[in-house]
Amino acid sequence: MSVNQIATLRSALVPRTTLLTQAGFILGGTFFLGVMAQIAIPIPGSPIPVTGQTLAVLLLGTAYGASLGFATFAFYILMGILGAPIFASGSHGLARFTGPTGGYLAGMLLASAITGALAGRKWDQKILTVIPTMLIGDVIIFTAGLFWLHHATAQSWSWTFSKGFTPFILGEAIKIAIASTALPTVWRFVAPK
Numbered sequence: 001m002s003v004n005q006i007a008t009l010r011s012a013l014v015p016r017t018t019l020l021t022q023a024g025f026i027l028g029g030t031f032f033l034g035v036m037a038q039i040a041i042p043i044p045g046s047p048i049p050v051t052g053q054t055l056a057v058l059l060l061g062t063a064y065g066a067s068l069g070f071a072t073f074a075f076y077i078l079m080g081i082l083g084a085p086i087f088a089s090g091s092h093g094l095a096r097f098t099g100p101t102g103g104y105l106a107g108m109l110l111a112s113a114i115t116g117a118l119a120g121r122k123w124d125q126k127i128l129t130v131i132p133t134m135l136i137g138d139v140i141i142f143t144a145g146l147f148w149l150h151h152a153t154a155q156s157w158s159w160t161f162s163k164g165f166t167p168f169i170l171g172e173a174i175k176i177a178i179a180s181t182a183l184p185t186v187w188r189f190v191a192p193k
Helices: 009-013 019-037 053-064 066-081 094-098 102-120 127-153 157-164 166-190
Strands: none
Touching (some): 009 053, 009 166, 019 053, 053 102, 053 127, 053 166, 066 102, 102 127, 127 157, 127 166
16 A cells, blocks of 8 residues: 555554454554543533543544544443443443533544544644644534533533533643644654655
8 A cells, every 4th residue: 555545544554454453443442542531630510521532532533534433432432331431530321421421422423533534535644734633523522512511401501611611722722732743743654755
């Protein structure tokens, strides 16, 4: 496979996959998501903590591509619902998906597919296109999260934004900066010009 045909980091590093390697990527990605979710800082008065999970989603979605990124996050949600303590702060169960945090998880599922699709168009290889890719992913996550949080808590939109968005702005800017510099840097080593 030539450099011009390589679409994602996963395909650049492991060009040929089998069902077994795909399962390995899904399990490894689920473990990574679970570890990053444990980096959790509670926000006073909010059911939503600041976590490393969004950074993991942005990185995995772009590195894995749309299909594998989506499948990995779907498996992560399923394992968390079934009782694996892999959601933020070691939590688990269906209530995490149906309660106030569910919209963020649903948004992350969609964002993993969208950022993966953009990476398939090589948007993760250059700083000028990777930043919009990460911003699009974050917009999807927070749009779904805020609508769901508003509905689940029956609070005002002002409360919803103050507890579900405003405290995250700085952290998300840092995560986008990390992902936006890390991905093009890795690509320079994987596919040198």
